[in-house]
Amino acid sequence: MNFKHAVLSLMLVIGSVFSAFAQTTGSVRLTVVDDKTGETLIGATVMIEGTSKGTITDFDGIATLNNINAGTYNVRVSYISYQTTVISDVKVEAGKAEELTVHLKPADLEINEVVITAKAAKNSENALLTLQRKSPKLFDAITADQFSRIGVSDAAGALKKVTGVTITSGKYVFVRGLGDRYSKSVLNGSDVPSLDPNKNSVQLDLFPTNLIDNIIVYKTFTPDLPGDFTGGLVDITTKDFPTSFNLTFSAGLEYNPQANFNSDFLAPKGSSTDFLGYDNGFRALPKEIAQYSASDFPDPYLNKSEITSVSRAFKNRQFNPGKASQFLNHSFSFSVGDQVKLFGKPLGYIFGLSYNRKYSNYTDGVQNSYEGISEGQTTLNRDIHMATTEHKSDDEVLLGAMFNTSYKFNNNNKIGLSLMTNQSGTNDARYQDGYLLDANPDSTTHLQNRAITYTQRAFRNGQLRGEHVFPHLNNLNVKWSNSFTISSIKQPDTRMIRNQYTINQQGDTLYYMGNLDRPSRFYRDLKEINNSSKLDFTLPAKLFGGRDSKIKFGGLYTYKNREFRENIYQYNIQSNKNFDGDISVFFQDQNLGYVDGTLKNYLMMINIDGNNFDAYQRLFAGYAMIESPIAKKLNLTAGVRMEKTDMELRAFNDSTGTIKTNDLLPSIALTYNINDKTNIRASANRTLARPSFREFAPLATYDFFGGYIQNGNPDLKRTLVNNFDLRWEKYPSPGEYLSASLFYKKFFNPIENAQLPRAGGSTSQFQFKNVDKSTLYGAEIEIRKNLGSFTEALKNFRVSANYTYVYSYVNVTPEELVAIRAWNPGASDTRPMYDQAPYTFNASLSYDNPEKGWESTLSYNVSGKRLIVYQIDLPSIYLQPMPEMNFTLKKNLSKRCSLMFKAKNILDNTYKEQITLGDNVYYTTKYQQGRTYAISFSYNLSK
Known part of the structure; x- marks a missing residue:
């Protein structure tokens, strides 16, 4: 305090x-x-x-x-x-x-x-709509004034309102139903790396909206944009400095009955700095253990004193998360900026800070896996080692800071510097209780799973940029930038433990722990360095009969280097296999290492060389293009981009993967101006998609809760995509917009995640692989309308809505089709693309009365079910629609102060991963997130 x-x-x-x-x-x-x-x-x-x-x-x-x-x-x-x-x-x-x-x-x-x-x-949404109307590129956008109106706190929440955009897991962007592999995010036009080893796109919850000016989603490729996006390119622009002194502060509190002031919240022990988003060493690997590699780890029979030392080295031996009531979710933000004179020239700056801590919790979750089926089977049997009920709690912290400055030497030259840092820490605890081996709910053999995970993400970015105009060279414009990013993700001391228990006829509970799934401690560390340099030239010219045109050309060089390390430590259970239910007994000194000459439970190091790797990617790109009217109302944008890819991954087991390609990416776009308010746009281009390092790596990781193994594939190829778009758009008046779009995409060598054949009751395995071709097409419509045009009584109301329909299909391989038709003879030889949503719908009704100082918005969004696990010995798993409705009400108390109320997830939607067999529905994952109620206060001091 x-x-x-x-x-x-x-x-x-x-x-x-x-x-x-x-x-x-x-x-x-x-x-x-x-x-x-x-x-x-x-x-x-x-x-x-x-x-x-x-x-x-x-x-x-x-x-x-x-x-x-x-x-x-x-x-x-x-x-x-x-x-x-x-x-x-x-x-x-x-x-x-x-x-x-x-x-x-x-x-x-x-x-x-x-x-x-x-x-x-003053209406930046109107300004962006004007830019959208004039731009040769096809894009949609959301601006800072809309962030406030809809009451979102980060970029992920804001993007839910953009046409054709879906956000999954609260942080990953899908555009036009296409997964993160086909979407790309940049910061101020420069590459930023993903902080998730399993994903391509950056986690957008890392960017607080109080540090963002606008977010533009490009739907079509032009040669001056990166070539590795197909669904959409998300460009996050941080706030620029104001023209005069400005200081803002806001603070907010949120209440979710499932999480806040709930004594059932799982709260494992943590470090004293967890509230700042990082661990201070509390979870660090003890030095007694860190000195050993897997090859020289103490032998339990030859190195008695050493094995006793390492087995007792961990001071934190908590495997069963305790419970504690948590405070309200809370957030703070602060920014200050100004424009001053330095040596008689304007120098602008803005500095911003943000802090957010959020708790989430559910106790009624469902987690299941199922055995493969045979022809004629109409019901599913639960797989072994899989719990059926889940209790999960998360404590998530996000701390962000930004500094932007720009200096104009004169009217033709300026340079700027942007610095951003984000720190995130998530404490995740799970407890599961279910049945073992027997699908009968009356079974007396039960299974308990417990896991404690701390994930620490760090993002440090610096951008130096400049812009110069050369009047003696026909006002040649030169822009350059260099962006350097260091990012990391750490999971220190992830703990997982599994035990069984039975209830006898007398009602007594008997607990047992064996070595089928040993208690484990994981240490994972990912580090990535990303350096990106851009140079762009724009030369005004007279083309096509002396019409004012632009010739653009430039280049890009990007270097990424990633290191991934994983160490696994497991306890071999030698004693107390039958216990009284208190799992801490296994990790007491009297039960670890040698006691009175007898070997008790002891620590082992498991090293999987294929799960440790170094990787790099070098990208060289160059482009040339023109933007020019070719007739009175017809504008042309055309050019080509060349991207040279050099990508290599080397695992510690000497497994390697290499991609070396030279790709030409042509693009042509036509815009026909029917009048000052109406355009018709058409474009055709080629883009590509590269595999992520995780997909490329020869890793075989076991999902403790999902009960399956995920394999990488070093033989993956990059994907090429042919894209075609057609859009009609109309801008009836400021702030109003109508559009209708059609799009078609053809994929060559798309990357899909598919199940591998399994024998008998073996663990289900999946692997990323290229398939021959896939196809996607769809349509979009959007409307933004001020209702005052109908009647004066509705002058303060506006409505906006957008809908995207997508259809996709992939040809099932002959081998997969044989396996599927073994239990489903009538199965189709096509299926939807992996992780592709068939539709998205967003709508909002807003009220804005500046005279009275009231603003309010009711918003709704939903996306269709999408294929998330493609199976061949079972029906595939689909993530079901989760309709979300939110409400915000804002009152301006004065010119400087305002108060806002929010109600989030009003419909209390349910997250459901589902298998359907005939009329029967089975859930692999299911839980409710709960409603959240929030209040916030903001203060603005400006000249």
Whole structure:
């Protein structure tokens, strides 16, 4: 509490200091753009009539006029070959910056002057819709003002509202139903690595919305974008610095009855720094054990003192998570920014901090696996070693910080630096209780599973960038950037234990632990370094009959290096196999190592060389393209990108995988402007998808709870995809939008995760592999409408909705078809693509009354069932739809303060992984997440 009080006091002091230095003058900041193309104009003249104040726009199209006495003025904007525009009634207030966007119309034969009333461009959603209308690229977006309206705290939550986008596991993006392999995420245009060893795309819950300006989802490829996306490219843009001093603070509390103040919450012991998202060494491997490798680990019969020492080395011997009531979910965010003068030139900066701690819990979960079936079988039998009920608790912390700065040497040159760090820690505890060997619920042989996992994720990114305009070279624009990222994921001391118990006729419970599944401790460590350098040139030119055009060219170099290490330690159970139910008895000193000359339970090191690997990927890319009108209303974007891939993985068992390819990725897109508000877009291009290092690695990992083995495949090839898109779009008025799209994709060598044949009761195994071809096609529709156009009574209401339909199929291989038709003779020879959702639907109804200070949004989203486990000796497993409805209500208490209430997951949806056989439904995983109620307060101090 002292720390929190100190932070609050510091904020109040800062606010008081800046308030004390209130100015008597204000400023005006204009962004000047071409009304036809939406491009910013360099060198436009801006004058305040009746004064000597004037300047020209820089290469961002921005002109800033400072030290203007408070009052109302007319501002004149002029530029050669454009109509001069006068903005009337621009109100300048002391200590404030008035921000305007001015659209200049190209001059016809006669130069005219246009007079308009000043209107500040404060609605960033409208600004992005304008950019979307003018852009040669096909994209959808969500902006910072929408984050607040819908009440989301991270990028993953925000993207749920974007057309055709689905978020899985609370962090992974799916675009147009395609899984993470076919989606890509970048930060400020630069590559960022995934922090999940099993995924390609970055975990989007790592990016708090208070640090984000907007998120753009590109649906089609153009040569100036990375070539390794097919569903969509998610570009997260961090906040830019403000034009004047701005300080914001917010704090929030959330309550979920399943998790908060619940005495049944599983809470294993942790370190004193867990609340900051990292372990301080509490879970570290003891030095007595760390000195040994698997080859020289003490022999239990030859090294008696050593085996006793290592067996007793762990100080934390908790395998059974305790229970403790947890506080409310809580979050804090703070940011401060300003624009100042350094050597007479503008220097802008923004610094932001965010903290979020969230608890989740369920006690009624279901976890099952099933045996393979034969022809004519109408019911399933549960597999051995699989529990049926689950209790799971999570304690998740996310701490983020960002610093952005930019310095303009003059109107033609600027450089910028962005630094971001995110730290995340998740304490996960599970307890399962079920039946062993017998599918009969009346069986007296029971199974108990317990697991304690701590996952620590770290993300450190630095970006240095520059932009330069060369007027003597026809305003050649040069942009460059270098992004360096260090990321890591650690799982120190994951503990798993399994035991059996029976209940005899007298009602006594008899416990037993054997060596079929020994108590285990896992140490996993993934480190990745990612360095990405970009250089882009844009040269204005006259093409196709002297029309204003652009020639673009540039290159990219990316280097990734990943190290993955896994050490496994298991206890060989020699004594106390029959116990009284207290599993801690196995790990007491008197039962570890040698006691009175007798070997008791002892520690072993299991080393699987194939599960440890080093990998790298080098990518060289170059591109050339044009953007040009080729007729009065027809615009062309065309070019080609070349990507050279050098990818190699080497496991410690000397197994290797290599991909070396040179790929040409052509692209052509046409935009037909029916009028100023309506476009028709068509595009065709080729993209690719590379396997992740995990898919590429020769790992064979056992899922303790799923009861199956997942295999990698070093022989994987990259996937090539041909893409075709057609979209009609209309922008009836500011903030309104209508669109309808069709798309078609053909995949060559797509990567699928499929079951391998198994014999008898052996453990089910899966492996990533290439299949010959697959096909996907679908349609999208979207509407955003202000209801005030129907009646004045609804002027503060707006509705938005989007729907995406996707159909995909893969040809089943002959070997798989034989195995499937052994129990299902009528099985189809095609199936859906792995991890592909057949539809997504989003809708929201919003109310905004700025006069009364009220804002409210009711939102709903859902996606169709998707194939998540493809099986050949059983019906496949599908993740079922999970409709989600949320409500937010915001009240602006003053110009600086606001209060917000949220109700999340109002429908209390159920997570269900399901097998269907005839009329029978079987769940492999099932649980409810619970409803959450939240309240937050925000404060804004700005000049």
